[in-house]
Amino acid sequence: MRIMGIAAAIAVTFGAGACTVSIDEASVFPAVPFNTQLAAEAGAPIVDEKAFGSEAAWAGVWRSRAARGGMPETVAPYIAAKVEHGRSAAAPGGLAWTTFTREAPNGVLIARCGGNATTRQMSGYKYAAMAVPYGDVLLFDYPGYGETGGEATAERFSAMRGELAALIREKAAGRKIVLWGHSLGGLVCSEISALLPETSGIIIETSARNAAEVAREWTPWYAAPFVRIEIAEGLRGFDSANVLKGFKAPVLVMGAEKDETLPVSLARSLGKALKAESVDAAYVEFKGGGHSNLILQPDFAPTIAAFFQRATGS
Numbered sequence: 001m002r003i004m005g006i007a008a009a010i011a012v013t014f015g016a017g018a019c020t021v022s023i024d025e026a027s028v029f030p031a032v033p034f035n036t037q038l039a040a041e042a043g044a045p046i047v048d049e050k051a052f053g054s055e056a057a058w059a060g061v062w063r064s065r066a067a068r069g070g071m072p073e074t075v076a077p078y079i080a081a082k083v084e085h086g087r088s089a090a091a092p093g094g095l096a097w098t099t100f101t102r103e104a105p106n107g108v109l110i111a112r113c114g115g116n117a118t119t120r121q122m123s124g125y126k127y128a129a130m131a132v133p134y135g136d137v138l139l140f141d142y143p144g145y146g147e148t149g150g151e152a153t154a155e156r157f158s159a160m161r162g163e164l165a166a167l168i169r170e171k172a173a174g175r176k177i178v179l180w181g182h183s184l185g186g187l188v189c190s191e192i193s194a195l196l197p198e199t200s201g202i203i204i205e206t207s208a209r210n211a212a213e214v215a216r217e218w219t220p221w222y223a224a225p226f227v228r229i230e231i232a233e234g235l236r237g238f239d240s241a242n243v244l245k246g247f248k249a250p251v252l253v254m255g256a257e258k259d260e261t262l263p264v265s266l267a268r269s270l271g272k273a274l275k276a277e278s279v280d281a282a283y284v285e286f287k288g289g290g291h292s293n294l295i296l297q298p299d300f301a302p303t304i305a306a307f308f309q310r311a312t313g314s
Contacts, residue, residue, distance in 0.1 A: 024232045028184070028211065029152035031144035032119050039121065045085055045098070045147065046124035046139075052081040052100060052132075061125070070126070072296055079132050088167050093149015095163060096120065099171060100128045100137040108135030108200075108312050109172040111164075113185030113192070115292070119146035130295055131180060134308040138171050140164065142188075154234025157188070165195035176200040176312045183207055183262060183291065186270075190240035193247060201250045201311030203304075206259050206291050208266035209273055210239040217263050241273035251281040252307045256289030282307075 039045055051061035055078040065071040081100040088094035098120050110131045114123055120139045131137045143160055144152030168177060179202045181189030186207025193199050208214050211231050244251065251274060255267030264285060271283030286297045294300050308314055 025153050025234060028116060028235060029142070029144070029154070029157065030117060031142075031152035032117055032122075032146065034119065034121060034141075034146045044083075046083070046120055047122060048125040049083050049098075051125060052079075052083055052128070054080075062129075065126075069296075070293075071129070076129070076133070081128075081132055081136075087147070088163055093143070095140045095143075095160065095167060096147035097138060097140040097167060097171075098124060099139075100132055102132065102136055106135050106314065107175045108178060108308070108314055109138060109168070109175050110135045110178045110180055111138045111140075111168045111171075111189070111192075113179065113181035113188040114139075114142070115183030115185055116142075118182075121146055126295070127182070130304075134304070134314065135175075135178065135312070136171075138168060140167070154232065154238075158191075158234075158237075161191055161195055165192055168192070168196060178203065178308070178311060181205065181207060187238045187240050190243045191238065194243055199247075199249055201252070201307065202244075202247070203252045203254070203307065204240065204267075204270065205254045205294060206256050206262055206267060206289075207240070207253075207270065208262050209241050209270040211235045213266055213269060214262065217266055240270055241277060244274060244279055245277045247279050249280065250307065250311045251279055252303075253281060253283045254294060254303070255283065255285045256291060256294060257285060257287045258289060259291045261291035 038047065044050065048061045051058045058078040059075050062071050062075045066073050080103040084099050084101070085097070087096050112127045112131060114127060120141050124139050127139060128137045141148035142152065143150040143156040150156050177196060177199045179189035179193055179199055181187070181203070182205045186204035189202055189204065193202055215231065253267055253271040253274065255264040257264050268283065271281055274281035284303050286294055286299065289297050
């Protein structure tokens with residue numbers, strides 16, 4: 001979510017003597033376009049997707065990103081994967097998707113739901129590299145994002161649920177399903193799980209329970225008694241804890257102590273709320289982690305590996 005924009009709006013309206021802050025869909029769904037020039041230069045829809053084609057390319061891309069602080073210094077073992085792109089025909093401007101299918105057969109499909117400013121093109125490599133050690137990976141662009149058509153609105157996101165659930169079930173083809181959502185994607189994956197009762201586990205990474213908690217967290221303490229927050233009606237229904245009531249499979253909530261986008265208190269609140277609903281939820285907090293760099297933390301890989309062992313036995 002573009003929380004910094006919400007925080008700035010609160011400060012400005014309060015300073016001007018106003019006492020109401022509105023959070024609209026444009027703040028939550030800032031559509032990110034597909035960069036055709038970048039795709040032409042990269043020769044592929046996803047930047048650095050070549051890394052999955054050979055061990056030399058894998059190591060080269062990893063080291064290049066590590067030098068810029070985007071990946072751990074130690075190169076992870078190479079996992080060969082076939083990369084395929086497509087588009088769902090379930091609706092006009094259907095979801096653009098990508099699968100990373102490992103050479104060695106496996107029994108898990110991991111559907112990754114990205115943050116609100118991410119696309120397959122720009123974030124696909126990292127999302128896939130984080131997940132491919134544990135199964136095949138499915139990525140997709142949100143409505144109005146990347147190569148997916150339509151408008152980036154709460155109504156279209158809600159309509160997307162059925163389309164996405166059908167796509168995930170089709171690609172899983174009977175295998176175990178794990179949903180992994182980052183930031184806004186935590187809410188998206190939670191919503192999708194209601195249509196996929198066979199889901200074996202959910203990972204919610206540096207996310208929040210709902211927009212109301214985000215807004216309250218970003219309201220300056222001195223302004224809180226005077227500010228009334230209005231949330232667009234289409235956004236009010238998104239609540240991860242509510243939708244996961246009764247979810248039987250394991251859930252892993254990951255918070256980052258140094259998260260400057262969604263403060264760690266939001267992840268803590270979500271973990272607590274899930275446990276209160278008797279969900280099999282574990283909360284793990286990364287002391288040195290930020291909003292999008294958990295992969296750099298030394299305890300990240302063991303945490304993820306332990307979760308997949310518990311959820312899928314792999």
